[in-house]
Amino acid sequence: MSEVFRFLMISAMYENGGNTTQRLLDGHPELIGYPFESQLGTRLVSDHLSGLYPAKYRWPVFPLDGNAGQDYELIVDEECKVRIKTPHASKFRDVAMTLSDADRKRVFLAEMDGRPRSRATLVAAFFKGTAEAWKDRVRSGNARTYVGYSPIVGVDAERILAELPSAHVVNVVRNPWSAYADTKKRPVPLSLAHYMTGWCVHQLAALASAERFPGRAHVLRYEDIVADPVGVLSKVLAAAGIGTSPTLARPSWNGRVLDEVYPWGTIRVPTPAANMATASELSRDEVEEIHQRAAPLLAPFRYERP
Numbered sequence: 150m151s152e153v154f155r156f157l158m159i160s161a162m163y164e165n166g167g168n169t170t171q172r173l174l175d176g177h178p179e180l181i182g183y184p185f186e187s188q189l190g191t192r193l194v195s196d197h198l199s200g201l202y203p204a205k206y207r208w209p210v211f212p213l214d215g216n217a218g219q220d221y222e223l224i225v226d227e228e229c230k231v232r233i234k235t236p237h238a239s240k241f242r243d244v245a246m247t248l249s250d251a252d253r254k255r256v257f258l259a260e261m262d263g264r265p266r267s268r269a270t271l272v273a274a275f276f277k278g279t280a281e282a283w284k285d286r287v288r289s290g291n292a293r294t295y296v297g298y299s300p301i302v303g304v305d306a307e308r309i310l311a312e313l314p315s316a317h318v319v320n321v322v323r324n325p326w327s328a329y330a331d332t333k334k335r336p337v338p339l340s341l342a343h344y345m346t347g348w349c350v351h352q353l354a355a356l357a358s359a360e361r362f363p364g365r366a367h368v369l370r371y372e373d374i375v376a377d378p379v380g381v382l383s384k385v386l387a388a389a390g391i392g393t394s395p396t397l398a399r400p401s402w403n404g405r406v407l408d409e410v411y412p413w414g415t416i417r418v419p420t421p422a423a424n425m426a427t428a429s430e431l432s433r434d435e436v437e438e439i440h441q442r443a444a445p446l447l448a449p450f451r452y453e454r455p
Contacts, residue, residue: 153315154273155294157389160303161321162351163344164331166371168414169400170321171298173378176396176404177386178289180296181280184248184403185228185241185413187297189272192223198304201347208305209268217261220271221254229279240412244402246285253282269312287404294391301351306358306366316365317389320355323371324452325443326428326436331415333430341435345442352446364388370450375419428455 157180161167168186175182190203193210205225212219232239233248257278264270276295280286302309303320310316325348332338339347358366367385374381383393400407400419409417417423431439440447440454447453 154269154276154313155389156273156276156313156316157294157296157319158302158309158316159296159298159319159321160306160351160355161298161300161323161371162328162348163300163339164328164415165323165348165351166321166374166414166416166419167298167300169371169410169416169419170319170369170374170382171296172400172402172407172410172413173374173382173397173419174296176399176401176406177391177394178291178396179386179391179394180294181276181292182296183229183276183279183298184246184283185232187229187276187299188225188227189275189297189299189302190225192225198350201350202301202304206300206302208302208308209272211266211268211271215266217258217266217271217274218254220266221257221275224275246283246403248279248283253278256281267312268308272313285403294389301347303358303366304351304354306354307361310358310362310365317367317385318358318362318365319367319369319385320351320358321369321371321374322352322355322450323424324428324450324455325439326431326455327424329435329439330427330430334415341438342442345439349443349446352450356446356449372421372424375424376421425455431455 159167159170174180188205189209190205190207191209192204194204194207205227209224232241233250236242257274260274260277303318306318309318329344332344355368359368379397382397400410410419411417436454
């Protein structure tokens with residue numbers, strides 16, 4: 150695209166605070182937030198990580214012989230599509246939103262008209278199309294940077310940062326005891342072994358990308374974010390050329406302050422006390438097994454047994 154696409158992508162293992170971070174950034178006047186998880190992946194994603202993480206959370210893959218209309222339909226985007234196409238079936242059914250998928254696709258295709266069909270242009274058109282077609286989105290007039298959140302997409306940070314030169318990736322990590330205790334509350338939770346394998350791979354990727362892309366790949370502890378959201382998030386935003394804002398202190402959706410983050414995630418109240426209380430829900434055997442499985446990665450994040 151002719152203009153620079155300014156992009157901030159949040160990544161976090163499940164129940165590690167990605168939704169919370171996205172909601173804290175939501176009300177910032179310089180940011181254009183995606184309404185839900187921006188699940189950009191397509192069914193064509195297939196690599197060494199495909200057995201561990203769902204394709205919908207990955208950086209997308211598009212066919213060489215396709216066209217922009219087909220590309221749009223390939224993007225999973227489950228949370229948003231369910232909300233705007235079949236709102237009665239969405240966990241966000243009670244959230245007011247005026248967005249037509251047909252309108253969004255029209256804007257997307259207009260953005261792609263005359264532009265090369267690359268992953269970078271397709272992703273940019275998708276975010277721009279969503280923002281423009283969302284009729285009741287709160288607009289400050291000063292927003293220039295788009296914000297997305299897709300769980301575990303940080304494992305693809307190298308592709309994201311190489312293809313979008315103005316992009317930043319923010320990896321959020323939470324202590325694995327609180328994280329696993331929250332994921333156990335899902336209707337069909339992952340086993341401890343499965344969950345911890347995903348947790349370890351994501352955090353290893355986060356540390357590696359921060360080394361490979363200093364200043365553009367960031368690692369934030371959930372514990373630090375909830376203790377001082379304005380201070381911690383402002384430092385990352387500054388690296389992306391974005392100013393601070395008092396709105397960073399409270400989670401919101403489309404500018405409306407939320408009393409709790411749920412149903413955007415299982416984390417309801419993002420506070421240090423609630424975080425530690427969640428970790429205490431585990432049995433001694435679970436605490437010890439998590440420590441054993443995560444041991445090599447605990448010291449870099451300054452985590453100890455709860």
